[in-house]
Amino acid sequence: MAANPADTPHDPACEVAHGTAEPQVTERTLVAVFASPVARYLLAYGRDLGYDTVLVEPDRDQAPDGAVPAVPELDGTADVVVTDHHRPELGELLRDALAHPARWIGVLGNPRHEGPHVAALTALGVAPDDIARVHRPVGLNIGSRTPPEIAVATLAGLLADRNGRPGGFEF
Structure with a gap:
């Protein structure tokens, strides 16, 4: 027997999902460091x-229009994702990001190896x-392999x- 909609508790998220209410907008910034397919x-x-999105690319030859060098x-609304851990500028750019009160800072890479950012920042x-x-x-461990999948997981x-x-699937 189907539940009576009148007996269902009010869920604002459901109304947003159905387009009958506007989502509550919070200020947030996503900073992708290095122009890459994942970025x-x-x-x-x-x-x-x-x-609000920002691409940081210090290499002028790789920087698309709109990228900053x-x-x-950054303020406490910023999430920073470094998309290439092989770049020589890794340490300097992370050091600069850490000088701000960014909400979250992370580096893509294989979790089975210590990230090169540790040695670069220590130096x-x-x-x-x-x-x-x-x-x-x-990101979430979803077995992502392609740039779009890595972006979704992140x-x-x-x-x-x-x-x-x-x-995951815990609620």
Whole structure:
């Protein structure tokens, strides 16, 4: 027997999902560091999710239109994702991001190996507590392999963290 809709508790999220109410908008910024295929999808999907997006690319030869060459001023609404851990600028750009009160900072990479950001930041004299602010791995463990899948996993992880949820299928 179907439940009577009048007996169902009011759920504002359901109304948003059905388009009968506007979502509550909170300010948030997504900063993708380094122009890469993953960054392209992160920024596109991030805009769809309501993020203000910024691409940081210090190499002028690789920088698409709209990219900035250095980490901009960041506040507590900013989530920073470094999309290439092989770049020589890794340490400097992370150091610069850590100098701001960004909400979340992470580096993509294989979780079975220590990230090269640790040595790069240590060599720059960054304090261990600041180095520990850098998340790795990033995103939800969904077995992602392609740039769009990595972007989806990363954004899902950021949303779960932002909303105080574990991610996955636990509710």
